Amino acid sequence: MEPDILITDTLLLPDPGRNTLLPTGCVAIRKGTITYAGPMNNYGSQRAKHTINGRGMLTMPGLVNLHGHAPMTLFRGLADDLELTDWLGNHIFPAEANHVNPEMVYWCSTLAAAEMILSGTTTTADGYFFETEVARAFADAGLRAVAAQGIIDFPAPGVPDPKNNIEAAASFINEWQGKNPLIKPALFAHSPYTCSNATLQKAKQLAREYNVQLYIHVAETEHEISIIQESLGRTPIQHLHALGILDTETICVHCVWADHDDMDILAGQGSPVILCPQSNLKLASGMADLPAMLAHEVSAGLGTDGCASNNSLDMFREMDVCAKVQKLHKLDPVAIPAKTILAMATTDGASISGFPGHAGVLLPGQPADIILIDLQQSHLTPLYTPDLLVYAASGADVRTVIIDGRLVLEQGGLLTININKTLDRVRTMALAVQ
Amino acid sequence: MEPDILITDTLLLPDPGRNTLLPTGCVAIRKGTITYAGPMNNYGSQRAKHTINGRGMLTMPGLVNLHGHAPMTLFRGLADDLELTDWLGNHIFPAEANHVNPEMVYWCSTLAAAEMILSGTTTTADGYFFETEVARAFADAGLRAVAAQGIIDFPAPGVPDPKNNIEAAASFINEWQGKNPLIKPALFAHSPYTCSNATLQKAKQLAREYNVQLYIHVAETEHEISIIQESLGRTPIQHLHALGILDTETICVHCVWADHDDMDILAGQGSPVILCPQSNLKLASGMADLPAMLAHEVSAGLGTDGCASNNSLDMFREMDVCAKVQKLHKLDPVAIPAKTILAMATTDGASISGFPGHAGVLLPGQPADIILIDLQQSHLTPLYTPDLLVYAASGADVRTVIIDGRLVLEQGGLLTININKTLDRVRTMALAVQ
Numbered sequence: 001m002e003p004d005i006l007i008t009d010t011l012l013l014p015d016p017g018r019n020t021l022l023p024t025g026c027v028a029i030r031k032g033t034i035t036y037a038g039p040m041n042n043y044g045s046q047r048a049k050h051t052i053n054g055r056g057m058l059t060m061p062g063l064v065n066l067h068g069h070a071p072m073t074l075f076r077g078l079a080d081d082l083e084l085t086d087w088l089g090n091h092i093f094p095a096e097a098n099h100v101n102p103e104m105v106y107w108c109s110t111l112a113a114a115e116m117i118l119s120g121t122t123t124t125a126d127g128y129f130f131e132t133e134v135a136r137a138f139a140d141a142g143l144r145a146v147a148a149q150g151i152i153d154f155p156a157p158g159v160p161d162p163k164n165n166i167e168a169a170a171s172f173i174n175e176w177q178g179k180n181p182l183i184k185p186a187l188f189a190h191s192p193y194t195c196s197n198a199t200l201q202k203a204k205q206l207a208r209e210y211n212v213q214l215y216i217h218v219a220e221t222e223h224e225i226s227i228i229q230e231s232l233g234r235t236p237i238q239h240l241h242a243l244g245i246l247d248t249e250t251i252c253v254h255c256v257w258a259d260h261d262d263m264d265i266l267a268g269q270g271s272p273v274i275l276c277p278q279s280n281l282k283l284a285s286g287m288a289d290l291p292a293m294l295a296h297e298v299s300a301g302l303g304t305d306g307c308a309s310n311n312s313l314d315m316f317r318e319m320d321v322c323a324k325v326q327k328l329h330k331l332d333p334v335a336i337p338a339k340t341i342l343a344m345a346t347t348d349g350a351s352i353s354g355f356p357g358h359a360g361v362l363l364p365g366q367p368a369d370i371i372l373i374d375l376q377q378s379h380l381t382p383l384y385t386p387d388l389l390v391y392a393a394s395g396a397d398v399r400t401v402i403i404d405g406r407l408v409l410e411q412g413g414l415l416t417i418n419i420n421k422t423l424d425r426v427r428t429m430a431l432a433v434q
Numbered sequence: 435m436e437p438d439i440l441i442t443d444t445l446l447l448p449d450p451g452r453n454t455l456l457p458t459g460c461v462a463i464r465k466g467t468i469t470y471a472g473p474m475n476n477y478g479s480q481r482a483k484h485t486i487n488g489r490g491m492l493t494m495p496g497l498v499n500l501h502g503h504a505p506m507t508l509f510r511g512l513a514d515d516l517e518l519t520d521w522l523g524n525h526i527f528p529a530e531a532n533h534v535n536p537e538m539v540y541w542c543s544t545l546a547a548a549e550m551i552l553s554g555t556t557t558t559a560d561g562y563f564f565e566t567e568v569a570r571a572f573a574d575a576g577l578r579a580v581a582a583q584g585i586i587d588f589p590a591p592g593v594p595d596p597k598n599n600i601e602a603a604a605s606f607i608n609e610w611q612g613k614n615p616l617i618k619p620a621l622f623a624h625s626p627y628t629c630s631n632a633t634l635q636k637a638k639q640l641a642r643e644y645n646v647q648l649y650i651h652v653a654e655t656e657h658e659i660s661i662i663q664e665s666l667g668r669t670p671i672q673h674l675h676a677l678g679i680l681d682t683e684t685i686c687v688h689c690v691w692a693d694h695d696d697m698d699i700l701a702g703q704g705s706p707v708i709l710c711p712q713s714n715l716k717l718a719s720g721m722a723d724l725p726a727m728l729a730h731e732v733s734a735g736l737g738t739d740g741c742a743s744n745n746s747l748d749m750f751r752e753m754d755v756c757a758k759v760q761k762l763h764k765l766d767p768v769a770i771p772a773k774t775i776l777a778m779a780t781t782d783g784a785s786i787s788g789f790p791g792h793a794g795v796l797l798p799g800q801p802a803d804i805i806l807i808d809l810q811q812s813h814l815t816p817l818y819t820p821d822l823l824v825y826a827a828s829g830a831d832v833r834t835v836i837i838d839g840r841l842v843l844e845q846g847g848l849l850t851i852n853i854n855k856t857l858d859r860v861r862t863m864a865l866a867v868q
Contacts, residue, residue, distance in 0.1 A: 073815070077822040081771045115812040222765070281758035282825070284767035311825040312813050317754070324715035325759060331656070333718035337515040377828075378549040379746050381507070381857050382864030388511040391716070391745040395813075396830030423815050430816030 003028035003035060003048040004405060005368070010054025011375065011383075014362040016061065017343025020385050029368040032405030037362040050407070052400060056376045060389075062122025062369040062401065063315040063359045064349025066274045067215070067253050067303025069128045070112035070137070071105040074429055075308035084221055092308060099433055100157035105130040106390065107425040109137035112313060114417045116144060118316040118396020122369040122403045124352050125251070125303070127188025127215050127219075129157040135176055135183050142408045142416045144369060146353055147176065148188035148215050151203050153195050166202045173210045185354060186213040192236045193224055197243055204245045206237060213249045213354060215274075219262065220254035222287045237262035250275070251352065253303065255293070255415055256286040263296035272299040272352045275344075277322045278312075279305035290326045291335040301349040302341070314395035317347050318322045323390050338387035372400035386412045437462040437469060437482040438839060439802070445809065446471065447820050448796040449779025450495065455820060461493060463802040466839030471796040484841070490810045494823075495554025495794045496803040496835065497749040498783025500652045500708045501687050501737025503562045503570070504546035505539040508863055509742035518655055518717040526742060532592035533867055534579060539564040541859040543571035546747060548851045551577060553829020555626035555750040556788050556803040556837045559650050559685070559708075559737070561622025563591040569610055569617050570658070576842045576850045578803060579785055581610065582649050585637050587630050600636045607644050616838055618789060620647040627658055631677055638679045647683045647788060649708075650674070653696065654688040655719045671696035680705045685786065687737065688713075689727070690720040695732035706733040706786045709778075711756045712746075713739035720746025725769040726762045735783040736775070748829035753779050757824050772821035806834035 005028075012025025026043040028036040036043065038125055072092075079091035105128065116124055125146040126134050135147040149158060149172040151165045159168045169187050176185035188259045189195050189203045200216075207214040219225060219236045228236045235259055240246050246269035252258075252273045258266065266273060275288050293300055302322060319341045326336040350360025358367050375383060379392050401409035408416045439462075446459025448471050460477040470477060472731045481506040502763040506526075513525035539562065552560055560568050560579040567582040583606035584590060585599045593602045603621050610619035623629050634650075641648040653659060653670045671692055674680050682704035686692075689707045692700065700707060709722050727734055736756060738747045753775045784794025792801050800844045809817060813826050835843035842850045 047682055068822050073812075077818045077825060080819070080821045080825060083767050087767075098848060111812055118812060262844065278758060279675060281761055282767065284606060284761040284765045284769075286765060287762060307813075307826070311822060314813065314828075316826075319750075320751070321755060321758065324712060324755065327715055327718040328721060328762075331718045332514050333517050333521075333716065335718075376854075376857065377553060378507075378853065378857070379741075379748065381545065381860055382510060382867075384511045384864070384868060385514070387514045388745065391511065391514060391739070394748075394751075394828050396828060419812065420810075423810065423812070426815055430818070433816075434818060 001030060003030050005029040005052065005055045005402065005407070006043070006046060006048035007052045007372070009040060010046050010057050010059040010372070012362065013060040013386050015337055016346045016386060019339040021386060027362060029402065031371065032368055034362060034364055034366045034368050036289040036364060052372070054372060056374065057372040057399065058375055059370060059372050061346045061362055062403065063120050063345045064123040064301065064353055064360060064370045065116060065121045065304050065313065065315050066125045066349050066352060067276050067305055068112065068124055068126050068313065069167060069306030070102065070109040070126050070134050071128050072306035072308040073108045073111045074099060074104060074426060074433060076311045078308060078402055084258060084285060085223060087283060088256055091317065092215065095433060096157060099429065100129065102130050102133045104429055105133035106137050107422060107429070109134040110141060110417060110422050111426050112416055113143045113420055114422060115313045117141065117401050117409050117414065118398065119316065119403065121313070122370040122371065122401060123350060125353060127257060131172055132175060135185070139183050140416065142182070142403050142406050144182045144355065144403055146184045146186050146213060148186035150188050150190060151195060152190040153198060153199055158188035165199065166206060167402050169203070170206055173212060177210060177325050181280045185216060188215045191217040191224070192228055194240055198244055204250070207249060210417060211235045213251055215251045215253060217254055218252045219257040222257060225257045235262055237265055241265050241269065254280065254288070256280050256288045258288065258402050258428065260292065260296065263293055264296050266298045267316055272301060274301045275304045276303045277303040277325055278318055279309040281325065283309055287325055287328065289329055291329060299348065299352060300344055300350045302344045315345055316389070316394045319390045338390040341390050342386065364397040368405040370402040370403050371398050373397045374399045435464060437464050439463040439484045439486065439836065439841070440477065440478045440480060440482035441486045441488045441493055441806070442478050443474060444491050444493040444806070446796065447492060447494040450780045450820060451773055453773040459493065461804065463839050466795060468798055468800045468802050470798060476779055477631060485562060486806070490808065491802060491806040491833065492809055493806050495780045495796055496805045496837065497554050497779045498557040498735065498787055498794060499550060499555045499738050499749050499782050500559045500735040500786060501710050501739055502546065502558055502560050502747065503740030504543035504560050504568050505534065505562050506740035506742040507542045507545045508533060508538060508860060508867060510745045512742060512867065517721055519657060529867060530591060533863065534563065536567045537563050538863055539862070540571050541566035541589060541856060543568040544575060544799060544851060544856050545860050547572055547575035547577045548853055548856060549577050549747045551575065551835050551843050551848065552832065553750065554805040554832040554835065555747070555749050556805065556835060557784060559649065559787060559830060561591060565606055566609060569619070572726050573614050573617050574850065576616070576837050576840050578616045578789065578837055580618045580620050580647060582620035583622060584622050585633060586624040587633055587731055588628065599633065600640060603637070604640055607646060611644060620649060622649045625651040625658070626662055626673055632679055634679055638684070640685060643844065647685055649685045649687055651688055652686045653691040656691060659691045669693065669696055671699055675699045675703065688722070690714050690722045691831065692722065693727065694730065697727055697732055700732045708735045708737045709756060710737045710739040711759055713743040714754055715759065717743055721759055721761055721762065723763055733782065733786060735786045736778045749779055750823070750828045753824045772824040776820065788864050800838050802839040804836040805832050807831045808833045
């Protein structure tokens with residue numbers, strides 16, 4: 001059967017966490033699925049609907065960015081170098097109250113989709129309000145995404161009365177469940193300090209009813225730990241556990257201040273953790289103890305967070321910072337090797353994202369989520385091991401991106417997004433924000 | 435007088451540390467010097483030998499990378515995730531013993547020059563052996579550089595008998611002093627634990643005699659502190675001070691473990707410090723306390739270090755990591771704002787580099803070291819403040835580079851380096867290393 005797409009003569013990294021490179025590789029794709037990934041053999045001369053010459057390129061699974069708030073591209077760099085509570089209360093929440101509307105969410109999410117595709121992300125998990133517009137933007141861009149409708153006990157964009165927050169989330173799930181194989185609806189409860197116990201439990205009940213994931217910011221700052229500890233006499237993670245909320249479908253974001261008991265709980269319940277090291281550094285929230293988490297067998301993925309607190313959605317940058325800063329804990333350069341980070345951003349992330357059968361590797365039967373990286377560059381020369389992807393590559397090195405078998409970026413050009421129109425729309429909106 | 439180069443209609447950031455943007459700016463250059471930098475007025479219609487349309491671009495001073503070992507591009511990623519002593523003793527020193535020769539130094543330094551120019555660095559300070567080949571490579575590339583010949587009490591490339599290390603350094607200085615206005619010779623004493631007291635004092639005496647700078651790795655690891663402390667009863671910085679080596683022309687690199695007394699010494703002697711945060715994180719050496727250094731009024735610049743320990747020479751990446759990781763010390767997001775980092779990488783760095791009259795700003799009379807950054811990109815949209823250069827830009831966003839009035843990169847294309855030939859030469863050498 002003739003492949004739809006054939007990538008020939010490429011340096012192949014089929015499973016980034018295993019770190020093995022195949023020098024003259026080939027990938028065949030048909031109906032959105034990888035049908036072959038291995039040595040060229042006679043594949044090089046095979047006919048295909050579309051052939052990509054992979055010479056001088058490294059071909060690998062697309063990256064998985066498991067935490068973001070796509071519409072916040074509008075607030076990128078609006079309020080830098082501030083403490084989280086000040087940043088959120090005095091800058092971000094007011095800006096959101098004034099500027100978030102469905103049109104803004106659609107265009108700013110389209111900008112985020114462009115930035116992610118251009119820098120090699122093929123799967124993302126997002127949480128915001130008017131999430132249906134995020135989902136629509138991602139669907140139009142051809143990005144694979146978990147789209148989670150926000151739940152918070154304050155007036156929020158599109159949900160002026162928090163009494164309706166669960167109902168709004170239910171209606172979002174109803175709208176998107178089963179609609180598009182690349183968009184998986186989910187819930188995003190903001191945090192244990194902005195959602196009541198009743199709200200958290202109702203959100204989890206809804207998630208169980210519809211069999212969707214629940215994402216939640218938890219144990220992000222020392223301040224959060226102290227307010228929950230003072231009012232409830234337990235850590236935020238113990239609190240979620242006591243409420244019966246933690247299971248394999250509850251994804252705990254940040255966990256900067258998770259202690260060893262918390263890690264035991266997370267591992268015991270099978271709740272994955274998403275680290276956002278750049279956001280945690282920039283807001284001076286702290287640094288999660290990844291070596292300890294992995295020792296406790298907590299499942300861990302990586303995310304950029306919204307780009308108001310980062311300010312980039314480039315997962316290569318996130319991998320690099322994560323790998324480097326994690327070496328600080330015990331001044332141990334071996335604690336978190338680069339290939340562990342590569343696995344977090346591909347295989348582990350894909351597994352946490354929960355798309356059926358999506359393992360984040362290049363193997364027959366896998367969904368074709370693939371990126372090609374241009375190696376003909378000074379900063380990627382020489383190339384001894386794939387560790388260089390963590391320590392030297394950047395999103396700008398990505399030239400071609402395929403998601404679910406569809407070309408969305410070719411030779412650096414976006415095929416699904418009108419980037420100039422998108423930049424213009426967002427810039428016009430930004431004039432009103434400043 | 436007709437300008438040699440005229441940059442029109444650009445977003446101008448004349449002094450990055452002051453953080454003020456001029457929306458429709460213009461820069462005129464004649465005989466290597468800036469003759470005008472300000473609002474367009476009637477400059478837009480002026481005739482020039484070469485006009486650069488700066489529309490959609492941000493024009494700013496070139497970046498200053500104050501610590502590197504350019505030939506080590508050959509060892510980029512050769513030995514990742516190792517402790518400094520193991521990395522140096524079991525991997526880097528043996529690789530250097532086997533593979534460093536004048537030809538290797540020339541081509542690998544050319545690769546480094548390409549990488550630096552492509553990512554917006556216009557001035558660098560380098561320290562290695564066969565430094566004359568580094569200087570030649572940088573001169574050919576048109577890069578402004580302090581080139582420092584290495585001094586160490588072990589057999590070194592080109593200096594098999596350490597007894598000749600001072601003599602070899604003197605002959606290097608004789609060769610390059612006054613030869614090329616862009617190349618300033620200097621000395622690089624490896625460290626207080628690899629150079630005897632006599633060697634350090636002779637090196638400083640030579641530096642004073644020729645009026646050149648002396649660079650030295652100092653207080654890089656906790657291990658170094660303990661061995662110097664045990665054998666001499668003082669910190670490495672106290673040791674250098676006791677030897678009479680610290681003055682404004684001695685540049686102390688790393689200083690990760692400098693304590694407050696050390697900072698007082700450095701400030702009192704006027705010795706600048708160069709931080710290399712990515713290298714210090716990757717080798718798990720630790721994190722210098724920049725807020726404390728600045729509070730002690732120590733002059734501080736930024737460097738990438740050699741790309742065997744980083745593994746990139748992109749100063750945008752270095753700025754970003756420095757800004758973010760420094761917020762960890764006291765979990766204070768305000769401690770080191772982005773504009774302080776921008777100043778370190780431009781004005782402060784230029785001042786430390788010591789090229790006469792070079793202040794790292796775009797002002798009439800200044801040497802024309804200028805970079806243009808492409809703003810028509812998703813990850814740089816919207817642009818509220820120049821902080822985005824630290825938190826979202828990368829070297830790949832640089833399109834045009836001018837050094838001393840000479841165009842060395844235009845629309846992303848290198849004008850002074852044959853990049854494909856350079857990549858081929860270095861790849862061939864790497865085959866023998868692996």
